[in-house]
Amino acid sequence: xxxxxxxxxxxxxxxxxxxxxxxxxxxxxxxxxxxxxxxxxxxxxxxxxxxxxxxxxxxxxxxxxxxxxxxxxxxxxxxxxxxxxxxxxxxxxxxxxxxxxxxxxxxxxxxxxxxxxxxxxxxxxxxxxxxxxxxxxxxxxxxxxxxxxxxxxxxxxxxxxxxxxxxxxxxxxxxxxxxxxxxxxxxxxxxxxxxxxxxxxxxxxxxxxxxxxxxxxxxxxxxxxxxxxxxxxxxxxxxxxxxxxxxxxxxxxxxxxxxxxxxxxxxxxxxxxxxxxxxxxxxxxxxxxxxxxxxxxxxxxxxxxxxxxxxxxxxxxxxxxxxxxxxxxxxxxxxxxxxxxxxxxxxxxxxxxxxxxxxxxxxxxxxxxxxxxxxxxxxxxxxxxxxxxxxxxxxxxxxxxxxxxxxxxxxxxxxxxxxxxxxxxxxxxxxxxxxxxxxxxxxxxxxxxxxxxxxxxxxxxxxxxxxxxxxxxxxxxxxxxxxxxxxxxxxxxxxx
Numbered sequence: 001x002x003x004x005x006x007x008x009x010x011x012x013x014x015x016x017x018x019x020x021x022x023x024x025x026x027x028x029x030x031x032x033x034x035x036x037x038x039x040x041x042x043x044x045x046x047x048x049x050x051x052x053x054x055x056x057x058x059x060x061x062x063x064x065x066x067x068x069x070x071x072x073x074x075x076x077x078x079x080x081x082x083x084x085x086x087x088x089x090x091x092x093x094x095x096x097x098x099x100x101x102x103x104x105x106x107x108x109x110x111x112x113x114x115x116x117x118x119x120x121x122x123x124x125x126x127x128x129x130x131x132x133x134x135x136x137x138x139x140x141x142x143x144x145x146x147x148x149x150x151x152x153x154x155x156x157x158x159x160x161x162x163x164x165x166x167x168x169x170x171x172x173x174x175x176x177x178x179x180x181x182x183x184x185x186x187x188x189x190x191x192x193x194x195x196x197x198x199x200x201x202x203x204x205x206x207x208x209x210x211x212x213x214x215x216x217x218x219x220x221x222x223x224x225x226x227x228x229x230x231x232x233x234x235x236x237x238x239x240x241x242x243x244x245x246x247x248x249x250x251x252x253x254x255x256x257x258x259x260x261x262x263x264x265x266x267x268x269x270x271x272x273x274x275x276x277x278x279x280x281x282x283x284x285x286x287x288x289x290x291x292x293x294x295x296x297x298x299x300x301x302x303x304x305x306x307x308x309x310x311x312x313x314x315x316x317x318x319x320x321x322x323x324x325x326x327x328x329x330x331x332x333x334x335x336x337x338x339x340x341x342x343x344x345x346x347x348x349x350x351x352x353x354x355x356x357x358x359x360x361x362x363x364x365x366x367x368x369x370x371x372x373x374x375x376x377x378x379x380x381x382x383x384x385x386x387x388x389x390x391x392x393x394x395x396x397x398x399x400x401x402x403x404x405x406x407x408x409x410x411x412x413x414x415x416x417x418x419x420x421x422x423x424x425x426x427x428x429x430x431x432x433x434x435x436x437x438x439x440x441x442x443x444x445x446x447x448x449x450x451x452x453x454x455x456x457x458x459x460x461x462x463x464x465x466x467x468x469x470x471x472x473x474x475x476x477x478x479x480x481x482x483x484x485x486x487x488x489x490x491x492x493x494x495x496x
Contacts, residue, residue, distance in 0.1 A: 036140045037129075041084055048097065053261040054080055056250070061085070061100035061221060064257040066212075068224040068239050071261040071292040074269060074277070079138070082198045082225040083126045086111065087138040089196050089221075090175040092165045101221060106164035106173035107195035110211070112180040114201055119181045120156040123200055127177075131155040145174055186210055198223040205234050228294035229285060232442040234454075236294050243438025244294055246431075262291035299444040301415060301451065301459075304422050306429075306437065313430045316350055317341075321473035324351075324367065324376040325407060325464035327457045328393050332356045333363045334457035336436065337370055338465045340473060347421060347470065348428045352458060354435040360393065364400035373476060377407035377468040379460065405472060407464035411451070414463030421466060436462075 042048045048055055054076065057069050071077040088094050089103050111127070113119035128137040128144070135141020143163040150156040161174045180188055182203050189210035195218050197211045202224075215222055228236055232243060239251055239258035251258040263274045278290055284303040287293040316322070320339040327334045337351040353366050367376070382393040397404055408414070421427030429436060436458045443459045444452055 034136050037136065038084065038087055038138045038140065041080060042095070042097075045097075050267040051076070051080070053259055053265045057081060057257075057259045058085060058098070058100040060252065060257040060259070061223075064252065064255055065215070065219065066222045066224075066256045068226070068236075068258045069261065070226060070228055070236070070239070070258055070294065072263055073227055073289045074273075075261050075263065075266050075292070076268070077225040077227075077261065078122065078200055079126050082111075082200055082223050083123070083138050085223065086177075086196060086198050087127065090139065090162045090164065090177060091143050092167075092172075092175075093169075102167075103195060104166065106175040108176050108192065109196040109198070110178045110180055110189075110194055110214075111198045111200065112182060112189075112203065112207075114181065115183045116150065116153045116156060116181045119179055120150075120153060124157055124179060128157065128160065150179065182207055189214070193217045193220075195220045196223065197221070198225070200225050202226045202228070202230060202233065202235055208235060208238075228288050228292065231288075231300060231444060232294045232438065232455075237442075240294070243434065244441065245434060260292045262293075264291075294441060299446065299452075301443045301445060302419055302422055302440065304419075306440070309422050309425070309428050310431050310437075311348070311428045313350070313432050316348070318478065319475050320348075321470075321475045322371070322374050323465060323469035323473035324370070324374055325461035325469050326367070326376055326378040326382075326397070326402075326404065327460045327464070328360075328363070328379060328382050328397075329457070330357060332457050333358070334435070334461055335363075335367055335376070336458050336461035336465055337374070338469060338473075340470060344426075346426050346428060347466065348430065349433060349436065349462070349465075350430050352433050352435050354458070360396050361400060364397055364402055367402060371476070372401070372403075373474070374403075375469075375472045375474060376402060376404045377464050377472065378404050379464065380406040380409050405468075407468040409464070410467070411463070414467045417466050418462050427466070433458075 042051065042055075053071075054069075057067060060067055069077045069081045071081070085100065086109065088098065089101075089107055090109065092103065092106075094102055111119075111123050113123050126137055127139050128134045128147075130136065134147070135144055139160075139162055145161040145163060147157045147160040150158040157179055159179070160177050162177065163171055164173050164175045166172045186204075186206040186209075189207050192214070193216075194211075194214045197215060197220065199208070199211065199222070203211075208222075211222055214220070224235075230236075232240065237243075239256060240248075249260050263269050263277075274290070278286060281289050282303075283305050284300060286305070316339045320341055322337065322339045324335050324337040333353075333355055335353040336349060338347050338349050340347045351370055353363070353370075355363065355366070378394060378397065382397075394404070394406070418427065439455055439458045442452075442455050446452055
């Protein structure tokens with residue numbers, strides 16, 4: 001076979017021009033997509049239907065000025081949640097399907113993260129793109145007017161100005177966005193009023209309080225997006241004052257809303273990805289990272305998954321010894337009942353009482369309602385103080401008919417015994433004990449290793465019960481029929 005030695009013919013000038021035009025068009029299209037990233041989010045009704053939680057979060061902004069997107073890792077809470085909404089407010093370019101809050105004027109806004117470095121690496125990058133390629137983030141390149149740099153942090157932006165447009169698409173001024181971080185402390189959040197503040201990951205009460213003040217005069221929006229790795233902290237409790245309940249997906253009041261989202265609520269995570277992420281997550285953080293459930297915080301005193309010790313409620317056999325523990329106070333009085341299966345040594349926490357601002361007779365009546373014959377133990381501090389006026393509560397409750405004695409209050413020893421019971425399966429908790437479960441999720445140590453003394457009444461009761469209550473526990477004595485009594489004493493039933 002002979003091959004031709006003729007050289008390849010050069011394309012004609014018209015063909016070459018067509019190729020160049022097509023290449024230029026493709027390059028322009030790619031550049032446009034890179035510089036208008038936001039257009040790739042929620043592009044169709046079918047796509048939006050797959051992100052139901054995100055759309056609900058946006059929609060609630062129309063009526064709730066304070067919102068929290070409490071979500072697992074990799075659910076899109078930062079980019080597709082807080083970042084997406086903030087960009088719409090900054091530019092005024094709301095999509096036709098948008099049902100959330102709209103601003104009809106340029107806005108002043110802040111965004112903040114944990115540290116100046118993480119704010120730069122995460123939030124700044126999501127909004128503006130990489131340092132050398134600003135305009136490739138959510139904020140379109142054509143809308144970025146100018147920016148100033150943050151001193152002391154390389155490649156970090158302090159303030160950026162963005163073009164804003166009215167509802168008819170006409171330019172009407174410039175929005176201003178300031179980048180902040182929690183390590184700048186509360187003082188950095190004082191000063192000027194703002195229209196929108198976005199806090200990515202959990203701040204502290206002081207910073208959050210300052211942000212609320214900055215929004216009051218403008219009726220502005222506070223947006224919080226976070227994964228609840230610290231558990232039921234005071235910030236999370238702003239949205240869940242009664243704690244987390246099973247299967248809770250949202251908590252909405254007149255002006256405040258919380259939406260929870262997990263891995264199963266988004267379509268972009270595959271089953272294999274979810275399985276690998278779950279395997280790499282410590283057991284006590286799995287609910288927080290995968291479902292957005294504020295369970296055990298990073299400083300949890302008992303880092304044990306609730307599924308390890310929760311059991312369905314069941315009737316307590318009459319022959320099981322029972323007891324209760326009592327922690328008293330005017331703001332909150334709490335009692336916890338337990339029973340022990342002596343055959344296995346397993347203790348079951350089966351009932352609770354939780355009430356504040358009531359007098360001892362009311363508490364005593366409720367406690368006796370669980371069984372007057374059940375003995376109890378009480379916080380030993382009750383011996384020398386009263387709820388309001390210094391009276392000795394221990395004696396008051398005894399005078400009211402409670403069979404009660406002082407508990408052992410050795411804190412660390414008690415915590416160790418409770419932890420041992422939970423981790424070995426010798427301490428079980430009924431699922432219906434919602435107040436106990438809420439406190440369990442909040443029971444933690446601070447950064448100095450000290451126990452956070454707040455919302456821990458039933459946790460104290462648990463220690464009292466395990467350390468002291470079991471020693472005085474007793475079973476209900478069955479009633480003996482009269483004919484048996486007569487037989488034993490030799491008297492007739494009538495004479496008895």
